[in-house]
Amino acid sequence: MMYTNSITPKGQVTIPKALRDKIGLKPGQSARFELLDERTIVIRKPLTDEQVRRVVGPPRGDQPLTDKEKARLKARGLL
Incomplete structure (x- = not known):
């Protein structure tokens, strides 16, 4: 299109x-x-919250994303 x-x-x-x-x-x-x-x-x-959970797992309270989690999201074009 x-x-x-x-x-x-x-x-x-x-x-x-x-x-x-x-x-x-x-x-x-x-x-x-x-x-x-x-x-x-x-x-x-x-992304919806559910889509993010599927990529990084369930929420962990107030803990920030780890470098590994950030790298995984960035590699998928999500960050």
């Missing part, structure tokens, strides 16, 4: 509804933008 949109004077772009529906983006949700090269931007839907 390819879509063309204009950029507003404020630098805003509307993500076409068909794309929002395809990846399940809802109004008010955040989206992650990643620049792959000079011409390619990837838009990702944020």
